[in-house]
Amino acid sequence: MLRYAARRLLTALPVLLIVSLLSFGIVWIVPGDVAAEMAGPTATAEELARLRERLGLTRPWHEQLVGWYGALLQGDLGESILLRQGVGSAIVERLPVTLSLTFVALAIAFVAGTGLGTLAAVRVGKAADRAAMGTALIGFSLPDFWLGLVLVYFFAVVLGWLPTGGYVPFAQDPLGWARSMLLPAATLALSQMGLFARMTRAAMLEVLRQDYVRTARAKGMPGWVVVGKHALRNALVPVVTVAGIACGVLLGGAVVIESVFSLPGVGRLIVGAIQRRDYPVIQGGLLLTATIFVLVNLAVDLLYALLDPRIRHGRR
Amino acid sequence: MTLLSVRDLSVAFGPVRVVQDVSFDLAEGEVLGVVGESGSGKSMTALAMMGLLPAGGHVTAGRITFEGRDITRLPEREMQRLRGARMAMIFQEPMASLNPVLTVGEQIAEVLRHHSGLDRRAAQREAIGLLKLVEIASAERRVNEYPHQLSGGMRQRAMIAIALACRPRLLIADEPTTALDATVQAGILDLLRGLRQEFGMAVLLISHDLGVVSEICERVVVMYAGRVVETGTAERLFGRPVHPYTRALLAAIPRLEGPIGPLPAIAGVVPTPAAFPPGCRFAPRCPYAVPACEAAQPPLRTIPGGTDAACIRAEELT
Amino acid sequence: MAGASASISAAGAPQRRPPGALARLLAHPSFRWGLLLFGLVALAGVLALWLAPFDPLRNNFRTRLRPPDGTFWFGTDRFGRDILSRTLFGIQVSLRIGLGVAFVTALVGGALGAMAGFLHRLDGPLMRVMDALMAFPAVLLAIALAAALGPSELNVILALSIAYVPRTARVMRAGVLVVREFPFVEGARAIGASPTRVLLRHVLPNAMAPLVVQQTYVFALAVLAEAVLSFLGVGPPPPTPTLGGIISDGRDFIQEAPWVSLAPGVVIAMVVLGLNLMGDGLRDALDPRLRTAVQ
Numbered sequence: 035m036l037r038y039a040a041r042r043l044l045t046a047l048p049v050l051l052i053v054s055l056l057s058f059g060i061v062w063i064v065p066g067d068v069a070a071e072m073a074g075p076t077a078t079a080e081e082l083a084r085l086r087e088r089l090g091l092t093r094p095w096h097e098q099l100v101g102w103y104g105a106l107l108q109g110d111l112g113e114s115i116l117l118r119q120g121v122g123s124a125i126v127e128r129l130p131v132t133l134s135l136t137f138v139a140l141a142i143a144f145v146a147g148t149g150l151g152t153l154a155a156v157r158v159g160k161a162a163d164r165a166a167m168g169t170a171l172i173g174f175s176l177p178d179f180w181l182g183l184v185l186v187y188f189f190a191v192v193l194g195w196l197p198t199g200g201y202v203p204f205a206q207d208p209l210g211w212a213r214s215m216l217l218p219a220a221t222l223a224l225s226q227m228g229l230f231a232r233m234t235r236a237a238m239l240e241v242l243r244q245d246y247v248r249t250a251r252a253k254g255m256p257g258w259v260v261v262g263k264h265a266l267r268n269a270l271v272p273v274v275t276v277a278g279i280a281c282g283v284l285l286g287g288a289v290v291i292e293s294v295f296s297l298p299g300v301g302r303l304i305v306g307a308i309q310r311r312d313y314p315v316i317q318g319g320l321l322l323t324a325t326i327f328v329l330v331n332l333a334v335d336l337l338y339a340l341l342d343p344r345i346r347h348g349r350r
Numbered sequence: 351m352t353l354l355s356v357r358d359l360s361v362a363f364g365p366v367r368v369v370q371d372v373s374f375d376l377a378e379g380e381v382l383g384v385v386g387e388s389g390s391g392k393s394m395t396a397l398a399m400m401g402l403l404p405a406g407g408h409v410t411a412g413r414i415t416f417e418g419r420d421i422t423r424l425p426e427r428e429m430q431r432l433r434g435a436r437m438a439m440i441f442q443e444p445m446a447s448l449n450p451v452l453t454v455g456e457q458i459a460e461v462l463r464h465h466s467g468l469d470r471r472a473a474q475r476e477a478i479g480l481l482k483l484v485e486i487a488s489a490e491r492r493v494n495e496y497p498h499q500l501s502g503g504m505r506q507r508a509m510i511a512i513a514l515a516c517r518p519r520l521l522i523a524d525e526p527t528t529a530l531d532a533t534v535q536a537g538i539l540d541l542l543r544g545l546r547q548e549f550g551m552a553v554l555l556i557s558h559d560l561g562v563v564s565e566i567c568e569r570v571v572v573m574y575a576g577r578v579v580e581t582g583t584a585e586r587l588f589g590r591p592v593h594p595y596t597r598a599l600l601a602a603i604p605r606l607e608g609p610i611g612p613l614p615a616i617a618g619v620v621p622t623p624a625a626f627p628p629g630c631r632f633a634p635r636c637p638y639a640v641p642a643c644e645a646a647q648p649p650l651r652t653i654p655g656g657t658d659a660a661c662i663r664a665e666e667l668t
Numbered sequence: 669m670a671g672a673s674a675s676i677s678a679a680g681a682p683q684r685r686p687p688g689a690l691a692r693l694l695a696h697p698s699f700r701w702g703l704l705l706f707g708l709v710a711l712a713g714v715l716a717l718w719l720a721p722f723d724p725l726r727n728n729f730r731t732r733l734r735p736p737d738g739t740f741w742f743g744t745d746r747f748g749r750d751i752l753s754r755t756l757f758g759i760q761v762s763l764r765i766g767l768g769v770a771f772v773t774a775l776v777g778g779a780l781g782a783m784a785g786f787l788h789r790l791d792g793p794l795m796r797v798m799d800a801l802m803a804f805p806a807v808l809l810a811i812a813l814a815a816a817l818g819p820s821e822l823n824v825i826l827a828l829s830i831a832y833v834p835r836t837a838r839v840m841r842a843g844v845l846v847v848r849e850f851p852f853v854e855g856a857r858a859i860g861a862s863p864t865r866v867l868l869r870h871v872l873p874n875a876m877a878p879l880v881v882q883q884t885y886v887f888a889l890a891v892l893a894e895a896v897l898s899f900l901g902v903g904p905p906p907p908t909p910t911l912g913g914i915i916s917d918g919r920d921f922i923q924e925a926p927w928v929s930l931a932p933g934v935v936i937a938m939v940v941l942g943l944n945l946m947g948d949g950l951r952d953a954l955d956p957r958l959r960t961a962v963q
Contacts, residue, residue, distance in 0.1 A: 048796050049796055049799045049800050049803060052796060052797055052799075052800035053800045053803050053804070056800060056801070056804075060812055060813070060816055061816070063813070063816050063817060064816045064817075064818075065817070065818060171941065171944060171945070171948075172937075172941065174944070175888070175937055175940040175941035175944050176933075176937050176940075177892055177895050177896070177912075177915075177933055177936045177937065177940070179895075179896060179899055179912075179915070180895075180915050180929065180932075180933030180936065180937075181933075183915065183918075183919060183922060183929050183933075184929075184930075184933070186922065187922055187926050191922065191923050191926075244446065245441060245443060245446035245447040246446065246447055246448055246449040246450070248402060248441070248447070249441065249447045249448065249449070249509075249512075250449070251402055251433070252400055252402060252433055252434065252438065252439045252441075253433065253434035253438075253460070253461045253464075253512065254429075254430045254431065254432065254433035254434030254435055254461070254464065254465060255430070255434070255460070255464060256430055257426075259464075264449050264452070267449075267451045267452070268449070268450065268451055271451070282802075282803070282804075282805050283805060283806070285805045285808070286804075286805020286806060286807040286808045286809075287805070287807065289805070289807065289808050289811065290807065290896050290899065290900060293900065294919075301808075304808065304811075304812075305811070305900055308811055308812060308815040308900075308902060309815075309900075309901060309902075311815070316812055316815075316816075319808075320804060320808065320809070320812055323804065323805055323808060324800075324803040324804045325803075327803045327804070327805070328803050341451065342450070342451060343450070343451060343496040343498070344450060344496070344498050
């Protein structure tokens with residue numbers, strides 16, 4: 035198990051290296067003068083020069099690259115031009131919001147998706163199957179930011195049951211936190227719920243044909259034990275592997291959902307930075323989300339090994 | 351005392367009848383062999399008894415009486431109470447039949463918790479005891495292992511432990527040794543024989559291998575293309591086989607002694623259920639077939655001094 | 669009981685295209701519904717110039733935020749512009765971008781995937797770069813790229829293509845890896861066909877089916893992502909009417925004029941649902957082996 039984890043970590047390293055290189059490189063695809071674009075048309079020549087100095091644009095590119103990695107190794111993501119704050123601390127401040135949103139959404143998507151998929155597989159070809167798969171398909175076909183607005187209109191504006199937006203920290207008021215998370219997380223979860231449902235159905239149909247499911251029935255286990263324990267544990271193995279990918283999609287989706295629901299998270303920070311061309315924040319935000327994605331997938335692979343003992347024992 | 355009685359059983363998938371008019375009895379503690387090539391309907395008969403026919407399959411006629419109750423009309427709930435407790439089944443592929451993500455111990459203990467109401471710890475202790483019973487070495491360690499960590503023979507022993515957990519009155523063994531090496535096969539058969547004596551349970555052994563059946567069965571049913579073609583005591587059936595199909599099967603048993611020649615196999619294959627011939631179903635492959643064989647299905651009848659056989663030429667041929 | 673229910677399956681024998689693929693496609697209910705949904709919206713977009721009752725760009729402050737009525741079927745926005753007309757022209761933008769992304773990723777991703785699958789030495793490095801690109805959430809990467817490149821329709825296509833190219837490359841690579849193991853490919857190599865010839869004549873045509881299916885899904889994803897970009901203001905620059913842009917316009921008036929955002933959202937959903945349904949139909953019709961794999 036340890037050797038498996040170490041090997042998996044080794045393959046993640048080159049990916050992380052390329053990720054950091056790409057994050058650094060985003061500034062280089064800006065056509066023309068980055069500093070001029072950032073400073074805006076009203077900037078004086080003197081202001082421009084100062085900005086160039088701060089961004090390190092006066093140095094040749096290889097020195098900039100060395101500087102980028104040197105700072106990275108010390109955990110320094112640079113300085114936000116607009117916030118007058120370190121990029122790292124700006125992100126860390128907002129991370130709890132984004133992580134809450136992402137993980138609540140992941141939980142909703144996983145539970146609802148695997149539930150729908152299992153139902154569809156058990157009732158394959160029947161009305162319940164078609165209804166579940168129709169829901170799944172609509173789930174990943176709706177534009178989530180638009181759905182968010184529609185939900186806000188109904189639940190906040192018309193019915194007044196939930197806040198239109200904003201964030202309440204969990205430590206401050208757990209119920210308020212749950213109320214502030216419910217709509218955005220449900221909105222964000224919808225598309226991934228559809229994918230989980232489809233994958234679960236496919237995996238479940240495969241598993242339900244296996245001999246060990248017949249064995250479980252031959253042991254006199256009731257239907258819900260056969261499906262929920264013997265079949266689902268096996269069907270979840272491939273589904274869990276896509277949970278890591280879903281996590282990445284959800285992180286990306288959080289960017290726009292945070293904007294819709296006015297949640298002060300990393301996504302809104304990055305969108306704000308993009309709209310105001312605050313490149314250090316963009317670079318840091320990209321690098322951080324991608325790193326989270328790689329680490330989550332690493333964790334998922336290890337979880338996968340826990341779910342499937344054959345992998346744990348290095349047999350596959 | 352009759353434990354199980356199958357009467358005129360027919361099983362169909364839609365319009366296709368894969369088992370037709372099958373009847374046999376099984377007494378308490380008796381070992382009955384059901385023999386036939388693949389496609390003869392023997393596994394479907396067994397699955398019908400367990401109420402585990404694959405999707406689309408139904409019992410269309412006949413009765414299966416187990417411990418005095420017709421179980422073809424039993425609601426699923428009641429069947430669940432019988433399965434794993436009063437009647438149990440083991441299968442051909444022990445690897446595929448064991449759940450790969452659950453420990454062997456859990457797969458045994460689960461049955462005990464469910465049927466016997468044991469708590470977690472007692473069930474675990476009993477699981478170790480069962481592993482010892484089926485002669486698995488270092489049971490205390492094996493109980494926490496997964497199926498892929500066990501050898502083929504050990505997996506089938508674990509399957510037997512699962513099946514025997516609640517001391518069933520009937521054990522159905524569907525080709526229990528087919529997927530195993532010859533040496534391992536013998537061990538499993540010895541084990542089954544011993545356990546059957548210890549518990550006094552009845553065993554229904556399904557096999558395409560008459561050699562295996564002759565070793566442990568008291569009575570034998572030979573099936574071909576969904577029907578019973580011959581049945582009788584092992585002694586008579588092996589000593590004086592009547593039906594040409596039984597004789598062909600006996601001739602196909604490879605003998606260890608003597609020079610190794612070509613295996614005398616039966617020419618042709620079992621017809622698919624959709625293409626069963628109207629008369630005697632073995633007629634197209636039978637060297638003794640006459641036109642009358644293809645006219646009508648021969649009934650099963652008692653041959654004087656022999657077995658019960660479904661062959662119109664039985665007397666002439668013996 | 670294989671004999672009772674066995675159907676003839678072509679899964680074992682690789683073919684250019686299974687016979688009757690088109691007929692099977694048109695008989696597939698998912699594909700039909702998808703074609704209907706997508707076709708309706710696409711047709712409306714193509715005919716926008718003739719169908720639109722008003723100029724989508726002209727402001728009219730006397731008709732600000734009108735609710736839907738006989739004149740303005742979908743209502744008007746804060747500048748008094750007709751939502752229906754803007755939506756119709758927005759469809760054009762969405763479809764142009766979606767189609768553009770599907771094409772660019774098919775070409776670039778197809779080429780990269782084929783190279784990775786066929787040239788063993790390129791496989792590792794190429795796929796690591798694809799992995800790294802996939803590590804960025806596609807939408808976030810597209811937003812950053814579109815912002816850096818500057819607002820224009822072409823740059824949106826470019827940004828989305830970079831974000832979605834790894835998926836296509838992966839699908840193509842997987843297809844090539846499967847096909848190159850087929851006996852007829854090994855046979856062609858054994859009789860001395862050049863690698864290029866084997867790739868172009870034998871491997872690619874057989875790896876096409878998964879690619880076509882995948883590109884239908886990429887089309888759908890690109891339409892969704894373009895809406896996000898426009899919603900966040902890094903899509904095609906105003907005053908170009910975009911579906912995401914109209915939704916964004918309506919956002920500030922969600923309490924008093926909820927209709928502004930409604931129609932474009934429904935239209936996006938129709939396009940994406942239609943494409944996904946068509947993709948499912950294509951998957952079933954072109955390659956039965958893909959049935960269990962999701963995207």
